[in-house]
Amino acid sequence: MDLMKTKILLDEEEIPRRWYNIMADLPSPLDPPLHPQTGKPVVPDDLSAIFPMDLIRQEMSPERFIDIPEDVRDVLRLWRPSPLYRANRLEKFLKTPARIYYKYEGVSPPGSHKPNTAVAQAYYNMKEGKERIATETGAGQWGSALAFATQIFDLECTVYMVRSSYAQKPYRKSMMQVWGAECIPSPSTKTRSGRAVLEKDPETTGSLGIAISEAVEDAASHPNTNYSLGSVLNHVCIHQSITGLESREQMAQVDDYPDIVIGCVGGGSNFAGISFPFAGDKLTGKHPDVEIIGAEPASCPTLTRGLYTYDFGDVAGLTPLLKMFTLGHDFVPPSIHAGGLRYHGDSPIVSRLVHDGVIRAVSYHQSEVFDAGQIFARTEGIIIAPETSHAVRAAIDEAIKCRQTGEAKSILFNCSGHGHFDMSAYDAFYAGQLVDYEYPEQLIRDSLSRLPKIGQ
Amino acid sequence: MKRIGFLVNPVAGMGGTVGLKGTDGLYDEAVKRGANPGSWRRALATMSRIHDCGFHFVTCSGPMGEDILVKAGIPGYDVVYRAPARSFSSDTRAACQGFLEAGVEMILFCGGDGTARDLFDVVLGKIPILGIPAGVKMYSSVFAVSPGAAADVMKSLSPACGVSPKRIPIRETEVVDVDEEAYRHGELKTRLYGFAKSPYLPGLVQSTKQVFEERDEERAKEAISRFLAEVVRGTPEILYILGPGTTTGSIAQQCGIKKTLLGFDAMKECRLVGTDLNEKDMLGLLDREEKVRLVVSIIGAQGSVLGRGTQQVSPAVLKRIGVDNIIIIATPHKLQETPVLFFDTGDPDLDGSFGDFVSVISGYRVAQRKPVARNRT
Numbered sequence: 146m147d148l149m150k151t152k153i154l155l156d157e158e159e160i161p162r163r164w165y166n167i168m169a170d171l172p173s174p175l176d177p178p179l180h181p182q183t184g185k186p187v188v189p190d191d192l193s194a195i196f197p198m199d200l201i202r203q204e205m206s207p208e209r210f211i212d213i214p215e216d217v218r219d220v221l222r223l224w225r226p227s228p229l230y231r232a233n234r235l236e237k238f239l240k241t242p243a244r245i246y247y248k249y250e251g252v253s254p255p256g257s258h259k260p261n262t263a264v265a266q267a268y269y270n271m272k273e274g275k276e277r278i279a280t281e282t283g284a285g286q287w288g289s290a291l292a293f294a295t296q297i298f299d300l301e302c303t304v305y306m307v308r309s310s311y312a313q314k315p316y317r318k319s320m321m322q323v324w325g326a327e328c329i330p331s332p333s334t335k336t337r338s339g340r341a342v343l344e345k346d347p348e349t350t351g352s353l354g355i356a357i358s359e360a361v362e363d364a365a366s367h368p369n370t371n372y373s374l375g376s377v378l379n380h381v382c383i384h385q386s387i388t389g390l391e392s393r394e395q396m397a398q399v400d401d402y403p404d405i406v407i408g409c410v411g412g413g414s415n416f417a418g419i420s421f422p423f424a425g426d427k428l429t430g431k432h433p434d435v436e437i438i439g440a441e442p443a444s445c446p447t448l449t450r451g452l453y454t455y456d457f458g459d460v461a462g463l464t465p466l467l468k469m470f471t472l473g474h475d476f477v478p479p480s481i482h483a484g485g486l487r488y489h490g491d492s493p494i495v496s497r498l499v500h501d502g503v504i505r506a507v508s509y510h511q512s513e514v515f516d517a518g519q520i521f522a523r524t525e526g527i528i529i530a531p532e533t534s535h536a537v538r539a540a541i542d543e544a545i546k547c548r549q550t551g552e553a554k555s556i557l558f559n560c561s562g563h564g565h566f567d568m569s570a571y572d573a574f575y576a577g578q579l580v581d582y583e584y585p586e587q588l589i590r591d592s593l594s595r596l597p598k599i600g601q
Numbered sequence: 602m603k604r605i606g607f608l609v610n611p612v613a614g615m616g617g618t619v620g621l622k623g624t625d626g627l628y629d630e631a632v633k634r635g636a637n638p639g640s641w642r643r644a645l646a647t648m649s650r651i652h653d654c655g656f657h658f659v660t661c662s663g664p665m666g667e668d669i670l671v672k673a674g675i676p677g678y679d680v681v682y683r684a685p686a687r688s689f690s691s692d693t694r695a696a697c698q699g700f701l702e703a704g705v706e707m708i709l710f711c712g713g714d715g716t717a718r719d720l721f722d723v724v725l726g727k728i729p730i731l732g733i734p735a736g737v738k739m740y741s742s743v744f745a746v747s748p749g750a751a752a753d754v755m756k757s758l759s760p761a762c763g764v765s766p767k768r769i770p771i772r773e774t775e776v777v778d779v780d781e782e783a784y785r786h787g788e789l790k791t792r793l794y795g796f797a798k799s800p801y802l803p804g805l806v807q808s809t810k811q812v813f814e815e816r817d818e819e820r821a822k823e824a825i826s827r828f829l830a831e832v833v834r835g836t837p838e839i840l841y842i843l844g845p846g847t848t849t850g851s852i853a854q855q856c857g858i859k860k861t862l863l864g865f866d867a868m869k870e871c872r873l874v875g876t877d878l879n880e881k882d883m884l885g886l887l888d889r890e891e892k893v894r895l896v897v898s899i900i901g902a903q904g905s906v907l908g909r910g911t912q913q914v915s916p917a918v919l920k921r922i923g924v925d926n927i928i929i930i931a932t933p934h935k936l937q938e939t940p941v942l943f944f945d946t947g948d949p950d951l952d953g954s955f956g957d958f959v960s961v962i963s964g965y966r967v968a969q970r971k972p973v974a975r976n977r978t
């Protein structure tokens with residue numbers, strides 16, 4: 146066993162040829178998405194106005210494995226297989242007997258896990274003859290990933306960027322420009338949904354839920370344009386499985402298998418990517434004891450404090466109703482620096498697995514998260530995104546538990562992206578200006594008790 | 602801004618040190634109890650930090666201004682009012698009249714609520730006023746949170762002190778009138794005296810670009826009160842006691858109720874149940890009601906949640922309500938300038954039961970976690 150190896154690498158030819166679809170291993174099918182007007186389960190035709198058929202098929206597919214098109218694999222070669230690191234220096238710093246591994250997705254050109262699905266989505270849209278894709282972005286990671294991917298396949302790209310991030314991270318928008326995309330702060334006056342929000346609150350910070358409404362509306366009202374979502378949906382989780390599949394191979398190279406798998410959770414895609422292959426092993430009894438933990442912000446605690454029910458994916462109520470953990474589609478999360486985690490809902494599959502107890506969730510305050518980010522940068526060297534720091538916080542906490550119990554557990558986490566465009570957030574941290582936002586759960590429930598129930 | 606009126610109420614704060622809840626009309630009693638004038642120290646603390654900011658001060662003679670300018674090493678001022686050896690509120694008013702005639706753009710004063718009212722009588726909303734806190738009660742929001750903060754605000758108005766502001770945020774703030782006689786008998790009787798203009802306090806951290814404007818503060822209050830009004834409506838079985846302040850006032854307003862500014866008022870299902878409650882009233886309500894929640898806002902910067910001007914909610918009342926039923930509210934701006942909160946209810950065990958952190962409602966469906974100071978002395 147070569148335990149002290151730092152980078153565990155795969156050969157380019159070892160890029161997986163198939164994605165893994167955990168739907169095949171769920172004990173019973175997911176509750177179907179419902180049509181926002183009729184309340185009936187959606188059929189492929191309902192979605193074809195804004196998604197290409199190949200993606201709709203994946204969204205509903207019961208197949209365990211789905212072939213990755215060679216044209217997509219070819220683009221993935223630019224940075225895949227991504228390295229798996231053994232965090233020797235972090236372990237030493239924590240004085241933990243645990244073995245910590247991280248899958249570093251920050252090596253992609255846009256700097257995160259997002260292009261794993263952006264490339265696939267752009268490809269399928271190109272194949273169907275679409276000319277433009279509209280999307281939203283929270284932190285800017287997804288927008289820049291899709292800008293990068295659409296440019297490769299010669300598509301136009303319009304990105305609605307949550308206003309608070311647009312102001313916090315101007316260089317994300319510059320990246321999109323370099324890759325030829327148009328980036329618009331959301332809410333904007335370009336769409337009906339955007340105008341409605343601005344009318345009610347001209348100073349709004351915006352939210353992912355609002356930006357999704359705008360992008361969906363844009364796509365639905367232009368025949369040459371499709372919509373693309375960077376997280377939440379099943380096909381996105383499928384595309385992201387490549388990280389977990391590679392990680393399992395890489396850990397096998399050093400004769401290891403994780404006791405604990407961790408990811409941060411916004412819409413759930415990077416977490417799904419790293420964990421679903423292992424969750425599949427758990428569901429099928431191959432590794433029944435593997436523990437899987439999603440880390441989310443205390444200010445937007447969807448999995449730890451939300452309700453498991455049908456809700457819209459966006460603020461305007463344009464998307465199908467999804468059965469998921471939700472804080473309510475009209476919830477505008479406070480303006481935390483981990484903009485990519487400001488989402489009221491969550492992937493229906495992740496939600497289901499949390500509901501079933503296959504996965505558990507934890508939540509953290511901003512200052513704890515930045516502490517972890519600093520520790521990581523000062524031990525492993527990489528300055529990570531604030532989103533990613535949530536996963537690092539959870540990994541550190543688990544490693545500290547090992548120090549207390551003396552257990553030498555093996556911990557794997559998804560290091561979803563670098564933080565090179567988040568330096569103003571680090572500045573705020575060092576200036577002592579981070580606010581530890583919370584979600585006043587009981588009072589919110591009280592305030593909702595007289596309102597009509599959502600979904601059902 | 603360059604020409605600034607500067608005025609000190611030399612006797613401000615004297616009553617407080619000797620257990621009188623104010624000094625208005627009680628100067629002789631305060632002296633008899635051994636009080637010494639102390640406001641000059643607080644004024645000096647501000648002035649010595651802005652001595653080289655290029656302001657031209659217009660002031661009064663002796664302890665009402667000139668003495669402090671000399672101690673602070675501030676040259677080139679004009680004395681436009683001759684103060685008598687022992688000054689009264691009439692002197693404050695007369696001096697302000699003189700300042701206005703001398704064309705000052707703003708008045709910096711040192712005193713308490715009474716001094717603020719005297720200034721306001723003359724100045725009204727004509728020019729901004731800013732208070733260096735030195736009185737017994739400072740419920741008016743024309744005061745900086747501390748002498749140091751007053752200096753910081755003044756610096757932000759001066760091009761010579763480095764920070765040359767593009768625009769000076771001026772807001773309208775309340776000047777309140779507390780009935781001192783009633784106050785001394787444990788009763789808070791107040792009324793809104795008027796709205797003065799005051800430079801907005803940009804918080805303790807001068808380096809931030811964040812400029813909080815009046816609009817932001819009002820928006821934040823609106824968001825907090827909109828949320829809590831929804832909570833009140835969603836819980837018709839719960840009685841709510843709202844503490845002093847404008848934010849709690851706006852919760853009542855959202856419910857269509859008018860609340861006293863400094864009193865504790867009770868409401869249920871958006872119906873007013875009682876105003877200006879004292880301890881006995883509250884205990885009576887607690888006997889009758891199944892569940893009671895208390896809504897209180899923090900005092901900015903110093904961080905007091907309970908124990909400053911809230912004697913009515915005694916430890917007995919708080920224990921009956923229960924720590925979990927206390928809802929603390931504050932705007933983000935106030936929280937930013939308040940690093941830690943503290944409880945000083947008079948019962949240390951009760952203070953301790955709030956834990957190391959509390960959650961403060963700071964917006965619509967949003968809270969912030971704030972640390973609680975331990976053994977504060």
Ligand SMILES: Cc1ncc(COP(=O)(O)O)c(C=O)c1O
Nearest residue numbers: 286376411412413414415485562
């Ligand atoms: C670096 C990084 N990690 C994580 C996320 C969270 O998204 P998801 O939950 O879909 O992985 C984002 C989203 O923007 C991100 O940029």
